[in-house]
Amino acid sequence: MSDAVDVRERFRPTDHPHEHFLLTTVVGSYPxxxxxxxxxxxxxxxxxxxxxxDWTEALxxxxxxxxxxxxxxxxxxxxxxxxxREEMVEFFARRIDGYEFNGPVKVWGHNYFDKPSVASPVAYDEPWLLDEYEFAAGVADRPVKVPITGPYTLASWSFNEVYDTDADLAxxxxxxxxxxxxxLVEAGARYIQIDEPALATTPDDHAIVGECLDRIVADLxxxxRxxxxxxxxDYSRIYPEINDYPIDEFDVELANGDYEQIDVFTEPDFEPDLALGVVDAHTADVESVEQIKRNIREGLKVVPPEKLTVSPDCGLKLLPREIASGKTENMVRAAREIEADLDSGEIDAAAISERARRE
Structure with missing residues (x-):
């Protein structure tokens, strides 16, 4: 992709009060x-x-x-x-020619997943997200990000009845x-997020994901972004390989692991921007601004402020709405306070990074 800093700058608010800019966003889903x-x-x-x-109006x-x-x-x-959207695979499978559904399958305990089957070669018919993006962009005053379930996850979490391998399907x-x-880009979208949760469970397939990303970004x-x-x-099984991916930003879920893996990304140098989860999407406790500021500082061990994006660990849809709202508000407040501390010199980002590499 193009220079990550330049791509990032288009999302800086024109009235941003600080020299340092931490991009703030969310992963996608919300209660x-x-x-x-x-x-x-x-x-x-x-x-x-x-x-x-009536249903369209409600949505x-x-x-x-x-x-x-x-x-x-x-x-x-x-x-x-x-x-x-309801489920991250089902939503897209219902919009892709070649998929069909034959009923839910049991995944664990008493939980069921409407796992789709690929019954014929997949094909593109009508847009999947264009109306969704255009509506959001029409009501928003700020840039809108578009999350899309990635091809590796769409392939891995489906029954493959046609292709020789899941890689071919992906x-x-x-x-x-x-x-x-x-x-989406022709309609104005400039921030695309590819979600590949399946890579976390099968990290040895990182080369397949990389090839998929090469195809996705072709001619963009x-x-x-x-x-x-x-x-x-286990991010150590896909790093530093992800440095070769054609992406501007790599989004990691580390808050719920107390940043035990943050050092994975300190050697060799982390190439893309780091989108760091700084609030835990799996707990119903609203982290304090001070706690989130400590979490943000973990990211400064890996990248300088101009390459750090602040976000939740993952989608917040399973939380009570007031909890999700509280986490989001505190997250933004923490980011702005960190920016002010960087500008005043109270935080020395370069020193944090150097210390992390020595330890």
Missing amino acids: KPTWLNRARDLHEADDESFDDD DDACRIVTHEHERAGLDVVVDGEMR YDLADLVNREVTK PDDV VGLHVCYG
Whole structure:
């Protein structure tokens, strides 16, 4: 991709008060309003008093509410909270030709997953996210990021009944993701996040993910920021290989592991921007601003401030809404206070980085 700092600068607010700029965003999902779940029940029950138009209006309202909530919290880049999505694989599989569903499968305990099957070669028909992005961009005053489930995860978390290998399926899916991203970019999107949680469970396949990313970013304009989010796992098994990925930002989930793996990224030098999880998406405790500031300083061990993005560990959709809101607000406050401390000299980012490399 293009120079990461230059790509990042387009997201700096024009009235930003500090010399140092920590980009703040969220990973993607956010708790749905309770009334939206009730509206879904009515729609799925084919209640004559709640038709498709009513359902569309409910989704639009939810997206508008969450987008504005993110803006009020002060995020530099917002997401609509994925209000139109339920499950990260199923949503896309229902929009890709070649997939079909044959009922839920048991994954653990009493939990079931509507795991799709690839019954014929995958193909691209209509856009998957274009309407979603255009609506969010239309109601937002700040840049909108678009999270997309990556081809490796779409392949790994499906039944493959057609392709010789899951890698072959992933490569074809990557070509489809490229077509979707191209349409999003033509519509104005400049921040794309590829979600590959499956890589955390099968890190030896990092080369397959890299090939998929090469296909996804092919022919994209230089001003498009591409991030890769990988959920908690053994990052030492994919680092430093990720330095060769064609991405501007690598998003890691480290808060819920107390940053035990942060040193993985200190040697050799970390090449892309680091998007660091600084609040735990798996606990219902709202971290204090002071705690989050300590977490942000962990990221300064790896990259300078101009290459650090501050975000939650992962999507916040499983938390109570007031908890998700509190985490987001405190996260932004902590980032702004860290910026002020950097400008005043109270924090010496270079010294933090050097000390981490000596230890």
